[in-house]
Amino acid sequence: MITPALIRVLVPRHPTSDVTAEKAQRAADLFGITDPKSVAAWLANMTVEAGIQPKREDLFYTTAQRLRTVWPSRFDPQHGGRHDPNAYLRNPEKLANLVYAGRLGNGDVASGDGWAFRGWGHLQITGRANTLAVERAVDLPLTAQPELLEQIGVGLLGGAYYWVRMSAANRLATAGNIRETRRAVNGPAMLHADEMVALYHRALPYLT
Structure with a gap:
């Protein structure tokens, strides 16, 4: 087919x-x-x-405004954001570890889970958590070997x-x-x- x-x-x-x-x-x-x-x-x-x-999500952003738009809860003070977006521009790994920390079964920023289990x-x-669900369904060590x-x-x-x-x-x-x-x-x-x-x-x- x-x-x-x-x-x-x-x-x-x-x-x-x-x-x-x-x-x-x-x-x-x-x-x-x-x-x-x-x-x-x-x-x-x-x-x-x-x-x-x-493909893997690369999270490569070049403007602070774009980060505030896409991740308002992290970078837009009007939505509770408290991080300086300029510190995360052109740094996909640092950004992933921040925006995905403590979500979707990920650990904290220091765990590196945000980058390891970014969109794939x-x-x-x-x-x-979602990667682990797929791991169990297809019987491959996806969380141990991202x-x-x-x-x-x-x-x-x-x-x-x-x-x-x-x-x-x-x-x-x-x-x-x-x-x-x-x-x-x-x-x-x-x-x-x-x-x-x-x-x-x-x-x-x-x-x-």
């Missing part, structure tokens, strides 16, 4: 379309992503999230697990509620929702 040609329809210059198609199909089969609508929406969401590649894979799964999170197969397994087990995305897509799958993946902001829906309609004919 998922072919290299379909991957290239969504990402024309995808660098590993053959391997990605094979491993995406394996992940979809393992977690029961079988409805063509769900497969198309899953691929479309992975395209807008990371170009259907196992094809759907940008974040946090030690470098595994950069592998194509692992990223796709994580994306499939999140789609079916950690969110309502699969159920929404199967019911035809495609736009809402963006909320299930990205949260209330639903960033790139229009682009995702357009990609869904591009992919679906290859699956039906």
